[in-house]
Ligand SMILES: Nc1ncnc2c1ncn2[C@@H]1O[C@H](COP(=O)(O)OP(=O)(O)OP(=O)(O)O)[C@@H](O)[C@H]1O
């Protein structure tokens with residue numbers, strides 16, 4: 001007999017034959033008749049069920065169960081044979097029916113076949129391997145909350161060197177009381193919990209499932225512990241940066257609005273201070289200037305933290321940045337009786353850096369030092385140092401104070417945005433965060449240390465960068481060497497900013513006119529010659545870019561004598577335009593020294 005080739009059909013044949021051997025054939029009991037003529041066909045009780053079962057299994061499990069069919073076929077043969085022998089009258093067991101014996105043989109053959117194939121053994125093996133290699137910790141507890149099983153991840157998570165089989169859950173999970181409380185409760189549930197592990201504080205997501213027997217009685221619990229520390233950290237960072245991004249958008253607008261009035265306050269305060277000299281009222285003006293400077297610092301810090309801007313690199317004299325930044329805070333330092341000491345390396349080269357951003361860094365560090373010493377008893381000394389590390393092509397500078405110092409535990413946190421230990425109105429927690437952003441954008445390093453004898457030292461290390469390609473950098477402008485009497489056209493639609501620039505430049509002896517937009521500026525330039533143009537970017541009728549392009553054609557001489565004013569809302573496109581043109585930018589809020597430096601630099605150009 002050839003069996004059908006398809007495993008499903010082959011199996012069907014097997015099942016049918018089992019049924020036939022066991023229950024289908026009955027004897028009619030007429031002695032003497034030919035053996036097979038006495039048989040009648042009748043479906044046994046289980047035949048239908050066997051057929052159904054096989055039909056359900058066959059399509060999906062052909063491959064797996066094909067392997068089982070061979071022992072099946074072998075097992076079916078003996079009862080068949082026994083029945084046939086008995087019916088045909090061949091006396092084997094002294095005339096007795098050998099079928100029951102054949103069934104016993106079948107059982108042995110079938111069991112041996114299954115055992116040899118080990119087919120179903122794979123499933124528990126796979127389940128075990130899965131649980132052993134899972135990243136999640138798995139614990140099985142019995143009804144008394146004792147550990148029955150634990151996988152390696154759970155052991156690592158709980159810092160256990162061996163499997164605590166038999167130990168109570170309260171002991172094994174001592175650091176996670178919230179998980180224990182739920183685990184003994186008996187309901188299916190899940191929770192997040194924080195606790196200490198041998199590798200530091202961690203956050204777990206625990207799932208608890210009751211294990212019930214067939215009668216529905218609770219026999220224990222299954223605990224699955226996922227370590228979600230990193231995921232939560234990433235989520236927090238994402239939330240933080242999303243928060244910052246939306247804040248940044250809002251602030252870009254606000255900052256733009258604030259920069260103009262701030263320019264006016266700082267600018268006029270500077271001019272007034274110069275006028276007053278030591279006259280009464282000078283101290284008040286200093287206070288106004290200091291407060292406005294703090295406002296400006298908050299705005300700039302916020303903007304640098306919220307959207308990191310690539311540094312606009314030029315040749316920069318680090319020593320000068322240090323001196324100027326301290327000078328800008330001289331008044332507050334003096335009020336607090338702080339002695340300032342400089343120890344600046346004489347051999348420092350110019351470095352490729354954004355002088356404006358570096359000044360922001362130093363001012364933040366000096367402001368922090370001054371605030372730290374203000375709270376502190378004892379001597380108040382600010383030490384500003386710079387050095388060249390010629391071997392590594394790096395310039396370092398540091399700002400040290402005699403305040404209380406920064407506790408080691410806080411040293412990584414102080415760089416986080418909004419982290420502050422100061423009361424509202426004194427600190428916004430953005431200073432060091434902005435500093436780090438700027439220093440890292442310069443491929444530099446910023447770190448905190450201790451000053452011998454107490455106090456904090458903040459050290460900044462910056463690469464020197466490519467040697468300067470132009471003689472753009474200049475030393476401090478000495479009053480006696482000022483180029484005066486130049487005709488300068490200021491173009492700004494904001495009258496307060498325009499007037500302030502006019503006053504600052506006039507104080508240096510320049511002859512200044514103000515135009516309200518690019519179109520008016522072109523008209524004026526057509527009527528009279530000018531030596532320099534300072535123009536805002538956003539203006540009605542003709543904006544700064546338009547004015548520059550037209551002027552570049554009409555009066556190429558002025559291409560080198562042009563300055564853009566910026567209020568920090570320049571689009572990427574505008575920035576690219578400015579980069580291409582090489583026109584320097586005067587950032588708002590500007591101060592008299594910055595204006596003078598830039599203007600004198602351009603006037604010195606041939
Ligand atoms: N020189 C220092 N001495 C002691 N603690 C300091 C020093 N510099 C910074 N810190 C600590 O670091 C924290 C963060 O400083 P950061 O400059 O980022 O923010 P802030 O000074 O609090 O506020 P902001 O700079 O925005 O006005 C401070 O609140 C302070 O606790």
Ligand SMILES: [Mg+2]
Nearest residue numbers: 364368431432
């Ligand atoms: Mg600060």
